[in-house]
Amino acid sequence: MANKRFCVVCGKEKEQRLVGFGDIKVFIECECERKLREEKEIKNRGFALKTAVELRDRSSHLSTLGRRASFDKAISDEHNERALNGGKYLLDKLLGKIEDDKKDGLVLIGTRGSGKTYVACAVIKEFNAQYPVSDETINKLVSERDRGFSLKWHTPVSSPCKFITESDLFAIYYDNFNYRRVDSPANEFKCAEKLLVIDDVGTLHHELGRIQAMYLNIIDYRYSEGLSTVITTNLPRKELCDYLGDRVYDRLLSCCYFVDLTAPQSRRDNVI
Numbered sequence: 001m002a003n004k005r006f007c008v009v010c011g012k013e014k015e016q017r018l019v020g021f022g023d024i025k026v027f028i029e030c031e032c033e034r035k036l037r038e039e040k041e042i043k044n045r046g047f048a049l050k051t052a053v054e055l056r057d058r059s060s061h062l063s064t065l066g067r068r069a070s071f072d073k074a075i076s077d078e079h080n081e082r083a084l085n086g087g088k089y090l091l092d093k094l095l096g097k098i099e100d101d102k103k104d105g106l107v108l109i110g111t112r113g114s115g116k117t118y119v120a121c122a123v124i125k126e127f128n129a130q131y132p133v134s135d136e137t138i139n140k141l142v143s144e145r146d147r148g149f150s151l152k153w154h155t156p157v158s159s160p161c162k163f164i165t166e167s168d169l170f171a172i173y174y175d176n177f178n179y180r181r182v183d184s185p186a187n188e189f190k191c192a193e194k195l196l197v198i199d200d201v202g203t204l205h206h207e208l209g210r211i212q213a214m215y216l217n218i219i220d221y222r223y224s225e226g227l228s229t230v231i232t233t234n235l236p237r238k239e240l241c242d243y244l245g246d247r248v249y250d251r252l253l254s255c256c257y258f259v260d261l262t263a264p265q266s267r268r269d270n271v272i
């Protein structure tokens, strides 16, 4: 082994130090090399955290529009203030900042374009951004990037919050669901460990029996396991109760805050 080494930055010869009981000598990292290494570590960490959040958003099945939702950027007025506060409250609950409240879900009821989906997506988006990322995940993402992986090829980073529309849920549930199969694709949503958002409840106009059976199975499971659910709908309370069935509605009453949103005109009209 060469008995001289030089700093790759300033070229100065590196000092050596004896370690252990034997006469093992190690080279001491030069100050400028240490700085370079620390800067690289900070950059790697920044890259990994940003990538982990993007991968979590994918795993949550947020749409491109949903990914833009944010409590910081949200326009707040008298029509949606309660819903935004409800969303922030739920977020704190999911992050473990609030403990002594058995209600852990939201039913967002409102007119077209009033911002229901926006609030639901903001909860998931902020959760994914704030939930800690493990060192193991950080190291894995950095090593994958160094091997040339792009976002699409990285090992997925799973989010415990899932988003799905009612019509997609219905299709997945009845295409693939089998009570004896624990790996059914519908289970990803039914068993989402923190939060399941079911968007646009009340849009299916056929097979009410099958719709109600699906909701009873999913909502009863989440209710019994103490898992949060958010529902968005255009249906007023009475119609929502008829649509979901008494048993499902009763469970929602017990575990969710019901919040009304009414926008005088669709917020879609303000999008430039």
Ligand SMILES: Nc1ncnc2c1ncn2[C@@H]1O[C@H](COP(=O)(O)OP(=O)(O)OP(=O)(O)O)[C@@H](O)[C@H]1O
Pocket (backbone or CB within 6 Å): 065, 073, 074, 075, 076, 080, 110, 111, 112, 113, 114, 115, 116, 117, 118, 119, 200, 232, 233, 234, 266, 267, 268, 271
């Ligand atoms: N608080 C807000 N601040 C800024 N933009 C918002 C806000 N709420 C909603 N929007 C925007 O307004 C549009 C309509 O909102 P959203 O899709 O959430 O309505 P909705 O109540 O789910 O409507 P629908 O009943 O038709 O599903 C979206 O483009 C959304 O990004």
Ligand SMILES: [Mg+2]
Pocket (backbone or CB within 6 Å): 116, 117, 118, 199, 200, 232
């Ligand atoms: Mg919507």
Ligand SMILES: [Zn+2]
Pocket (backbone or CB within 6 Å): 007, 008, 009, 010, 011, 012, 030, 031, 032, 033
């Ligand atoms: Zn140096």
